[in-house]
Amino acid sequence: LAKTTQPISMDSYEGQEVNITCSHNNIATNDYITWYQQFPSQGPRFIIQGYKTKVTNEVASLFIPADRKSSTLSLPRVSLSDTAVYYCLVGPMDSSYKLIFGSGTRLLVRP
Amino acid sequence: GAGVSQTPSNKVTEKGKYVELRCDPISGHTALYWYRQSLGQGPEFLIYFQGTGAADDSGLPNDRFFAVRPEGSVSTLKIQRTERGDSAVYLCASSYGGQGTRGELFFGEGSRLTVL
Numbered sequence: 001l002a003k004t005t006q007p008i009s010m011d012s013y014e015g016q017e018v019n020i021t022c023s024h025n026n027i028a029t030n031d032y033i034t035w036y037q038q039f040p041s042q043g044p045r046f047i048i049q050g051y052k053t054k055v056t057n058e059v060a061s062l063f064i065p066a067d068r069k070s071s072t073l074s075l076p077r078v079s080l081s082d083t084a085v086y087y088c089l090v091g092p093m094d095s096s097y098k099l100i101f102g103s104g105t106r107l108l109v110r111p
Numbered sequence: 112g113a114g115v116s117q118t119p120s121n122k123v124t125e126k127g128k129y130v131e132l133r134c135d136p137i138s139g140h141t142a143l144y145w146y147r148q149s150l151g152q153g154p155e156f157l158i159y160f161q162g163t164g165a166a167d168d169s170g171l172p173n174d175r176f177f178a179v180r181p182e183g184s185v186s187t188l189k190i191q192r193t194e195r196g197d198s199a200v201y202l203c204a205s206s207y208g209g210q211g212t213r214g215e216l217f218f219g220e221g222s223r224l225t226v227l
Binding site for chain 2: 044046087099101103
């Protein structure tokens, strides 16, 4: 499974756009990129998943360049409630979908 | 609808004791996962069930750890002769499973285990 590298922490202010970039140089052809969010004392929660180009949902956007060696999670106009740990994961989406988490990025949103 | 339910939410035990942690997945989900999360770290994969069978138990740290899912729904993680290093939050997740699905895992809130 491809290893991922993401910043340990990021700070932002309410209303700003936050972009968290994840590196996955060894991504395989059949790997998908998935992001999870985790609040204290809760389990991780799925945010978004993509394979290439751009994916957007009601929560975030995911940008994946053509070489797929990195990806960027974009959170528009963050609020205090977006303070959480964000995990980037890379792996095949088959019947044994085993997620391998790294240490994640701790996002702190300030008022 | 109901999410993944884990009990107990907190468990304090003494070194050497036996512990069981229970997970009740979302109804209809065939895949079930156990993860362990230490403070400040991401969740660490332990074991994955597809139906009743353990499809991948490569993450279990040693033979003190064992998990079952006898009827393909509820799962129990069993830890024998607990050690202080077993202290962590044990997370359970379930998914619809099967090839071609989105692969989204739904996590419970975890069982916090403290071994004194």
